[in-house]
Amino acid sequence: MAVKTLTNSETPVTYATLMDLIEAIIAATEAVQSTEPKGIYELRTGKLKIGTMNQYYTTWDFANSLIRDLSMTWYSLYRTFEDLTFSLDQCCALVNRFDYATSNFLRYSGFPEMGGFASALAQHLPSSGTREVALKGVRAFLKYLNILTAWSFHYFPWNIGRHLSYIEGRTAPTDLSRRVRVTDGRRVCLSWEPLGISVVAVIASKENPELAKDIVEALPFRIMMDHAVVCGASMYAWAPVVSTAPVRVKERQCDAPVGRIRFSQGTGQKIIVQYGEVTEDILSPVLGEVLPEYADSIIKVGAAVLKATMETKDIIWLTMQLI
Numbered sequence: 001m002a003v004k005t006l007t008n009s010e011t012p013v014t015y016a017t018l019m020d021l022i023e024a025i026i027a028a029t030e031a032v033q034s035t036e037p038k039g040i041y042e043l044r045t046g047k048l049k050i051g052t053m054n055q056y057y058t059t060w061d062f063a064n065s066l067i068r069d070l071s072m073t074w075y076s077l078y079r080t081f082e083d084l085t086f087s088l089d090q091c092c093a094l095v096n097r098f099d100y101a102t103s104n105f106l107r108y109s110g111f112p113e114m115g116g117f118a119s120a121l122a123q124h125l126p127s128s129g130t131r132e133v134a135l136k137g138v139r140a141f142l143k144y145l146n147i148l149t150a151w152s153f154h155y156f157p158w159n160i161g162r163h164l165s166y167i168e169g170r171t172a173p174t175d176l177s178r179r180v181r182v183t184d185g186r187r188v189c190l191s192w193e194p195l196g197i198s199v200v201a202v203i204a205s206k207e208n209p210e211l212a213k214d215i216v217e218a219l220p221f222r223i224m225m226d227h228a229v230v231c232g233a234s235m236y237a238w239a240p241v242v243s244t245a246p247v248r249v250k251e252r253q254c255d256a257p258v259g260r261i262r263f264s265q266g267t268g269q270k271i272i273v274q275y276g277e278v279t280e281d282i283l284s285p286v287l288g289e290v291l292p293e294y295a296d297s298i299i300k301v302g303a304a305v306l307k308a309t310m311e312t313k314d315i316i317w318l319t320m321q322l323i
Contacts, residue, residue, distance in 0.1 A: 092126045095122055103118035192225065223320075233278055234275070234278055236273070250285055
């Protein structure tokens with residue numbers, strides 16, 4: 001049975017099968033990989049005309065927060081679909097329980113295409129036939145959500161926060177005895193354009209072999225880099241990866257050295273590069289580290305990415321590849 005969804009109030013889209021829907025999601029993901037989605041542009045420029053008292057900032061704030069939350073929710077759903085202790089029917093029931101309220105609000109608030117995909121998935125997944133096909137659908141949608149999150153994060157007006165600042169910063173509770181040493185592994189090159197800066201890093205192939213394998217197999221890729229807005233001197237980029245690999249070695253962010261590379265599975269599949277002090281004592285998966293001789297280069301990149309995220313909104317691309 002064909003399922004009709006709406007990408008906006010005027011254009012009905014019909015997907016005859018789940019595989020048709022998956023192909024549409026993959027095509028949409030490729031379309032926004034290097035180009036800002038139309039819905040995000042219209043939201044951040046006020047063209048949607050949604051918001052109390054004829055302003056759109058509050059809608060933008062809600063939507064930016066919820067698109068990231070939704071991507072994290074679908075990662076948890078993906079892990080549930082992988083978990084054989086849950087039946088396929090139970091997994092589909094959880095989609096209906098955890099997705100609709102958020103995806104439907106976002107559909108109205110600048111993400112009509114995404115809302116259409118979410119609605120169609122909820123209807124098609126129960127008839128997918130096999131767990132493998134269902135996983136393909138959830139995986140495709142999760143990758144799409146992560147790209148939307150990256151664009152939404154990049155253009156959000158984080159510089160508003162300079163009006164809500166404190167006088168003295170917080171000191172990180174560093175414990176160098178807990179710092180992880182990456183001993184050996186595949187080497188990769190990280191290059192940032194248009195900065196023209198490249199560094200060499202070693203992947204934690206021994207410390208986190210399964211995670212390292214997932215990332216290495218996805219290389220090369222080119223992704224937009226932004227700056228952290230909570231923890232301090234870290235920058236990150238949403239990668240075209242969906243990894244549920246077991247993580248064997250983690251490290252508190254506040255203990256990590258300049259050049260530490262982390263990978264966040266649960267918050268968007270992000271490649272994270274630390275270039276200075278951070279305040280978070282959260283344990284995070286170790287992916288690798290930039291060689292010490294490139295420390296000055298990493299600091300320069302961090303300063304440029306901070307300015308782009310907080311002020312100029314220039315786009316800085318990270319290319320990561322094996323060498």
